Amino acid sequence: xxQNNKIYAPNVYLFAYDFCNSSESEVPLWQKCHEILQTKLxxxxxxxxxxxxxxxxxxxxxxxxxxPEVVDxxxxxxxxxxxxxxxxxxxxxxxxxxxxxNDAYALGLQIRIPEKVNGxxxxxxxxxxxxxxxxxxxxxxxxxxxxxxxxxxxxAWLSVEQNQAAREDSQFLKNLAQQCLENFIVGxxxxxxxxxxxxxxxxxxxxGDPSRPDTGCHVIVWFFNNSATDNIWDETRYSDFVDLFxxxxxxxxxxxxxxxxxxxxxxxxxxxxxxxxxxxKYLQREKAHQRQSxxxxxxxEELEYLESQIIEMPPRAVEYTRLLIDxxxxxxxxxxxxxxxxxxxxxxxxxxxxQKVYNDSDADLSFLELFSKETCPQFQEQIKFDLGxxxxxxxxxxxxxxxxxxxxxxxxARRDAELQATIQVVGSALGFxxxxxxxxxxxxxxxxxxxxxxxxxxxxxxPSFILVLLISLGAGFGVWMxxxxxxxxxxxxxxxxxxxxxx
Numbered sequence: 001x002x003q004n005n006k007i008y009a010p011n012v013y014l015f016a017y018d019f020c021n022s023s024e025s026e027v028p029l030w031q032k033c034h035e036i037l038q039t040k041l042x043x044x045x046x047x048x049x050x051x052x053x054x055x056x057x058x059x060x061x062x063x064x065x066x067x068p069e070v071v072d073x074x075x076x077x078x079x080x081x082x083x084x085x086x087x088x089x090x091x092x093x094x095x096x097x098x099x100x101x102n103d104a105y106a107l108g109l110q111i112r113i114p115e116k117v118n119g120x121x122x123x124x125x126x127x128x129x130x131x132x133x134x135x136x137x138x139x140x141x142x143x144x145x146x147x148x149x150x151x152x153x154x155x156a157w158l159s160v161e162q163n164q165a166a167r168e169d170s171q172f173l174k175n176l177a178q179q180c181l182e183n184f185i186v187g188x189x190x191x192x193x194x195x196x197x198x199x200x201x202x203x204x205x206x207x208g209d210p211s212r213p214d215t216g217c218h219v220i221v222w223f224f225n226n227s228a229t230d231n232i233w234d235e236t237r238y239s240d241f242v243d244l245f246x247x248x249x250x251x252x253x254x255x256x257x258x259x260x261x262x263x264x265x266x267x268x269x270x271x272x273x274x275x276x277x278x279x280x281k282y283l284q285r286e287k288a289h290q291r292q293s294x295x296x297x298x299x300x301e302e303l304e305y306l307e308s309q310i311i312e313m314p315p316r317a318v319e320y321t322r323l324l325i326d327x328x329x330x331x332x333x334x335x336x337x338x339x340x341x342x343x344x345x346x347x348x349x350x351x352x353x354x355q356k357v358y359n360d361s362d363a364d365l366s367f368l369e370l371f372s373k374e375t376c377p378q379f380q381e382q383i384k385f386d387l388g389x390x391x392x393x394x395x396x397x398x399x400x401x402x403x404x405x406x407x408x409x410x411x412x413a414r415r416d417a418e419l420q421a422t423i424q425v426v427g428s429a430l431g432f433x434x435x436x437x438x439x440x441x442x443x444x445x446x447x448x449x450x451x452x453x454x455x456x457x458x459x460x461x462x463p464s465f466i467l468v469l470l471i472s473l474g475a476g477f478g479v480w481m482x483x484x485x486x487x488x489x490x491x492x493x494x495x496x497x498x499x500x501x502x503x
Contacts, residue, residue: 006124007156011112015245017148018105040138050077051098065098130184149249177221191216197367201226228362247341254333338376
């Protein structure tokens, strides 16, 4: 192994974030941290007893949840372990820090080889040391399973020879970072290279495309080659990064949710279009259209189908609107956290510049600002476009419901009119029947006593009450036919007038 493949004082930081769920008696993230330390790293730490139970959590927007009585009044739980690696005895040290930041729990976990032990500088180690930091990929998202996601930060010092190699070969640092990743992550879970730049005067490389949050974990490899970087990267900056990565992961979590909502909304939108098209094709098919043009109206099953659509569409419209509201809520979450992210960067910049001991490149935050100034606006623009497209579905549903309701109302009005006309006809006929039935006996009674009536072509005499009944029914039928004929004439007169050349 050459000196160019060795690194000095490597560190691994895990920043993981969980949702504050008050219904759970135990925080899953704390359980995972305990399992990482005890089971995976074989460190006999007292982390399980070092954080405060939920009932004793202090109030506030950003509070430490460490139990000061267990950690000797420090801000975190420190741990240490001795390992043998490449025939060297190496001291591993680190700390675990539980926090609550507004609606999220935050875990800061550091594993490192210190720069000095008992005042003596530690030796450089091969990049294979990273296998000791992440046994069984226990620091990766698949194991940690934090609600809002996580970020892994790897830092190490470069030697003079490595700095010289980086100046001579533009790919040297990228290749070295790739070796670190391949030793840190076992298997096919390696995130893809995203970009390279500088932060606080030292080279930094980022892995994991934020626009594709499902394609792998977020890892940053930061090589220190500048004393200014070491001075700036202190406890205060570490605390700032806990907040920065929280805002970043909340944004990515919200954007990932919008992609799920997008696919669900698109399916619903396509189904709505298909159902509306089917409904109106059903109405416009040839037989139905012919009946409607003749004033015959719809069949009972056709009317029943349209009425079922009126019942089914409102709940679908509510569900569809709820999907759009969910997407808008995620859009607001992205906007709020993007603003918080940029505000935190502004405070960091002011703090560094106020010290007046660093040059412009040391205080340059453009590597971190890319996320808030370019990536977040891209997310918001995409969601804005999606909402603009899908809002047409709401209007489409409203217009379809109005149209169907109109057709049903017209059909019901037509049927009501026909029923009213039938009632009038039957009523008129029955009324006339009653009149005739009342008058007929008197007419018959006035005939000579020996006057008799017989059925046609027979000698069978017709009784008087039968004769009255026949006269009444005949009169009623005649009235019914007359009223029906007048009603039909009223219907066809407008059509006749439309066909006349002159009106």
